[in-house]
Amino acid sequence: KLLKRAEHIFRKGVCCCRFLLCASGECVKVFSTSTEECIHDLRGHTELVTGVLLRPSNHLQVYSCSADGTVRLWDFTDGILIKTYVIGYPIYSIYASANHEGVIFLVTPAQSDKRSEMFQLVAVQLPQSGDQLVEARELSAVLSDVSSNPAAIVFGRGGEYIASANGLQLEVYFFKKQKAYRFPLKEDNKKGGKNTFMCVACHPKDDCIATGHEDGKIRLWRNFNHKKEYTYSTLHWHHSAVSSLCFTPEGTNLLSGGIESVLVQWRYNQESQRDFLPRLGAAITHIAVSPDGALFCTSHSDNSKDKNKFYSLQRDKLLYNLDIVQQEYIHESGLQQFEVVKAAFNASGNWLATVEERKQKAAELELNLKLWAYDEQTQSFVLNTTISAPHEAQITAMCFCHAADSQTTMLASTSKDGHFKAWQLAAQAHTEDEGPSWSCDFVGAYHDLVPECCCFSADGSLLAVSFQEVVTVWSPASWELLTTLSQPPGAIRDLCFGRLSCSKYLLGTSANNLLCCWNLLTCSLEWSTSMDVSLLLADPLSENMAAFCCQAGCTDLFVFKPSEPRPLFSRKEVCSGKVTRAVFAPREEMLESCEESSQWLNHSQLYFLTQYMDLMTFTTKAEEDRLMASSKQLVIDDSVAMTPFYLLLGKHRQQENQDSLGGMSAERTPLPQGSVAIRELLQTPAHVLPSTSYLCSMFVQSLLISAKDILSSSPTEQFYLSHSRL
The missing domain is CATH 2.20.25 (N-terminal domain of TfIIb)
Structure with missing residues (x-):
């Protein structure tokens, strides 16, 4: 399995051994199958x-x-x-x-x-x-x-005919005859199965058409060049619709996938023999096979609602999945699954909080709050604490205290039950077997109103919680209500504290399309402006804030400082639809941009995710040039074919260099029969190796005892090695 992506992002992919091409929104992404890196986009x-x-x-x-x-x-x-x-x-x-x-x-x-x-x-x-x-x-x-549906039409026999499946009918058109045959099925069979065609695939060498159906059956059609004498056999493992079928290049295997998240491999003409690749995370929508048959690629319907995906922004690459729910996914009509609905990191990134929920009909809401600790040894997150039913209703927001010098780690959560709670990391246990754990430190409420969002100040000394139209400010040290802030009618949708020199400001967005800024020193409204802000966030390394405003089906971006009336940067129609999530990612090295319009990118880079699952960012021209150079280098590195001959010569050359640098003694023991060089030569198929005359001298020399003979043959081997890299 090479990739798993959302249906809106990745449609059917094309494998060509060294590269994987995927349709992604309005462009085509080109991936390296060896490094999994995105080499470039075709725009x-x-x-x-x-x-x-x-x-x-x-x-x-x-x-x-x-x-x-x-x-x-x-x-x-x-x-x-x-x-x-x-x-x-x-x-x-x-x-x-x-x-x-x-x-x-x-x-x-x-x-x-x-x-x-x-x-x-x-x-x-x-x-x-x-x-x-x-x-x-x-x-x-x-x-x-x-x-x-792209999976419903396919060529057969190298283009002699084309098969099309639609509804309850399979149609085969023969180009030489210029004639089409149609093979209808009844809507339901005697056992109640639904016969609707979902996908089709043709055997690369035999006259055999495989079709997938809504009831999970696979039919293998033969003798279809006769309208009435056709036959078909039936395979059945999938319990629901078969969404994709694909034969391997030699036609020895048939691959199928569906909603079960299992890739099934059927032996052609030995259909009772099957292999399974289970628990792929989400329903399979497309399957592609590389021309040499060595790689299978699967595309999936969503991003696995029970898992968190860790993604490298710099490398544009999925790193790994973290199973949050830790339960087997069971697909059954009407059965609700646990879904991860909230996630948050602390400032150092060594704690992760997740919220999962499940709502069954005529049943109470099931809710779990989980805290995960980062393990340096495994380079992943490990479950530390599970809190069942942390609130009596849905959690509306949660956030960590991001103060770097804070003595304790704290998490705040708000819920539709009318309460907000503060969760604190307890001190290290006395025994080595017991690690630190989380517990509830405070429960707060305000006039039976429902809290919608919360936010800690940069130094962790204040917690702001919005209760519909009222913003409350609390002291986490004593849990005293310090002040309340109000604004024109309209529920507060988002809260955000200023940073650095603007830390005295608290900004909020409201449902009546207002962006408000309060001065916490005077506890008064500093300014407000009419803006339909769908998302508001602050850069942790500067005073800059970003506001995404949606209007007329597009989103505009404004970057500003709360203390200045003029925006630092604005861009109309940065994307279609709404921006659902955004983050300022701190840079490893600060940029030194001289242009005023791009100075807001010096400390952090802004990434945002649209409702259509497009991940977008802003970059400077210098960064773009550096990325282009990196992509070209990836293509060059990938152009060197890793053939068995290349591997054999490369290992031999590497060993020779080590011998010459290390000053080997004149005598050495002969290579055993199980050595790497001999094993590579004997196990590599003959049809992919060069002629014996090329390999004979190298193979014999690898068995010689005298080091002088090895060194004397190095010019010849240098030529072979260079030639194999061309």
């Missing part, structure tokens, strides 16, 4: 990318199609756009085969109305033109009434 489409396809005649080039009505041809190793074909209609998937040179097949709306829910498969002859932008509006209909 140019203006709407959602709906398909990615390797060009049959050149596997260093790839087609991408989009809802913007264009097909683009890329050199994906260098990230260069070669050509853009303008189709003129939204495109939902793309197909091609080596038998149809210069022709691609697209799924488009069946009528001139681009919003039509009827779809057709059309053939497009790509014009031969030297221009980069080419009109290709002549479409030839191949099949009508097809599915827009």
Whole structure:
């Protein structure tokens, strides 16, 4: 399993041994399968990318199609756009085969109305033109009434025919005959199973079509070149719909996946033999196999609601998953699962708090608050304390005290039960077996109002808790209510203390589209402005604050200091939809930007997540140039093929260098039969090795006793090694 991503982010991927290409929003991401690094993005489409396809005649080039009505041809190793074909209609998937040179097949709306829910498969002859932008509006209909699902259409036998599954009908079109055969199924079988087609795959060598169905069955169709004499056999393991099918390149295995989060491998013609890769975290939506059959890639429906994902912002890479719920996921209609709904880190990052909840019909809310301690040895978080039913109703917010010099670690939580609670880390236990644990230190309320959000000041001396339209300020040292702040009518949605020289300010957003700033020294409203702020956050290393405002379906960004009336930076329409989460990530090295518009990025980098699951950030031009150079280096490193011959020569060369530097004695013992060099040579398949004449001298020399003979052969081996790297 290479990747697991949300359906809105990653659609069907393409594997080409060394690279994995995935449609991601409006671009195509190119990943290295060896390092898992994102090498670069292929950008140019203006709407959602709906398909990615390797060009049959050149596997260093790839087609991408989009809802913007264009097909683009890329050199994906260098990230260069070669050509853009303008189709003129939204495109939902793309197909091609080596038998149809210069022709691609697209799924488009069946009528001139681009919003039509009827779809057709059309053939497009790509014009031969030297221009980069080419009109290709002549479409030839191949099949009508097809599915827009990319997994429902596939070529068979290298392009001799194409199979399409839609609803209760399988249709096979033969290009030479120019004839289509249709094979319908009844809606329900005798056992009550639902026969609706979900996906289709064709065997690469045999005339066999595999179809996945809504009831979990897989049918293998044969003899389908006759309308009435066709046959099919049935495989059944999945208890719900089969969402994706894929044959391995040699056709020896069939892969299937569905809502069970299990990748199933069926032996072709020995279907009773199956292999399973379970607990993949979420329902499988797509499966792709590399051309050499060595790698399988699965795409999943969501980001696993029972787990937390740890993601490297610098490397654009998923690091690992942390199982929060620690229960087996059971898919059953009407059965509710525990979901992680809240998470927070403390300032040092060595404590993680999570909230999980489950609401069953006609049952009370199940709620767990868990505290996780970071383990330096395992480089992961370990469960420290579980608090069952920390509140009597849903938790609305929680936050850690981020004071660096605080003697105790504290967590605050607010709930719809009308209370906020402070949780404190107890002192180290007397025995070595008992570690520190968490307990409730204080329970607070205010006039039976419901608290919505909370926030600690930078030094930890104040805790602000909003109760609908009222902001209360408490002292964590004595839990005394210090003051209350009010503003024009409207529930408080967010609270945020100022930092450094602006620490005397407390900012809040309200449901009636107001951004308010209170001066805590005078306990009065300093200023307010009319803004529909969906998210407010502060940079922990500067006085800067960021406000995301959503209007007309887009989000605007304002960066400002509470003490200054003029924003430091503003940008209209930074993304579509709302921003759901954002964070200022401290930099390892401070930037020295001279431009006034980008100085707010010197200490921290702003990352934000949209409602469409797009992770976005702001960078300076210098950072962008550095990232481009790093991406090019990744491509260069990945271009060196790790063949068995390369590994064998590389190990031998490395051993030779160590011998020459270490001043080996003139005599040494012969290599045993189980040595690495001999084992690599004997176990490597002969068809991937060079001729025996090339390997003979090196192999014999590895068995010699005299070190002089080894050194005398080094120029020849130098040539072989250099040649293998070209």
